[in-house]
Amino acid sequence: RIMFNVLSGRNRNNKSFIRELFNYGCHCYPGGSKNILKSGRGKPLDAIDQYCQQHKICYKCINSIFNDGQWKGDESRCNPAESSYKMIANMSAYSVRCSEDQNPCRRAICECDLNYAQQLTGLDFEANHNPDFLQRNGFDYDSNCVKRGSPSEKVAQCCGDRNSFPFPQMLTKQKNECCANVAFNSAREECCAENVVAKIGKCSQY
Numbered sequence: 001r002i003m004f005n006v007l008s009g010r011n012r013n014n015k016s017f018i019r020e021l022f023n024y025g026c027h028c029y030p031g032g033s034k035n036i037l038k039s040g041r042g043k044p045l046d047a048i049d050q051y052c053q054q055h056k057i058c059y060k061c062i063n064s065i066f067n068d069g070q071w072k073g074d075e076s077r078c079n080p081a082e083s084s085y086k087m088i089a090n091m092s093a094y095s096v097r098c099s100e101d102q103n104p105c106r107r108a109i110c111e112c113d114l115n116y117a118q119q120l121t122g123l124d125f126e127a128n129h130n131p132d133f134l135q136r137n138g139f140d141y142d143s144n145c146v147k148r149g150s151p152s153e154k155v156a157q158c159c160g161d162r163n164s165f166p167f168p169q170m171l172t173k174q175k176n177e178c179c180a181n182v183a184f185n186s187a188r189e190e191c192c193a194e195n196v197v198a199k200i201g202k203c204s205q206y
Helices: 002-009 014-019 033-038 047-066 104-121
Strands: 087-090 095-098 177-179 182-184 189-191 197-199
Touching: 033 047, 047 104, 095 104, 177 189, 182 189
Parallel strands: none
Antiparallel strands: 087 095, 177 182, 189 197
């Protein structure tokens, strides 16, 4: 979907690039692209693995916000893995954006995917990608990706709402309050003017 358009603007080989993401590390879709919400566990192994984890968290926020029994869109459920969306691509300007002419569910999924694609294509992929983390190269997912005891990935609440973009981060025990769409730790940080998060007492610097 949106990944192909972003990659085309960066002159990447789409199919080979995406192939290197599946069954990579602890969070890059070990359960397949249709099972993103339930796939992945343990600590991310590198930046690529972390972006995959953040993509899953973004999808979990969609699931939490839209599938709370109140979503009455044109689909029975807001399913990030199966719902299509509309995007606007300008290949000459290397730009892709999500169309505003679609329901909030589809727009949110598009924004999650766009952010993920931009993170990956903005990374020096060849320098950061470790072939040893691919299951087809012998990476042992079960022994290297151990679920930790704390429910750190459980969605308690997501910052923002159905109309907030970039799409919300997840609140955890460590990130326990929202500043617009940004989760922050109120024991060490505060929400300043213009929705900027800073260390307590440092808002005057912004």
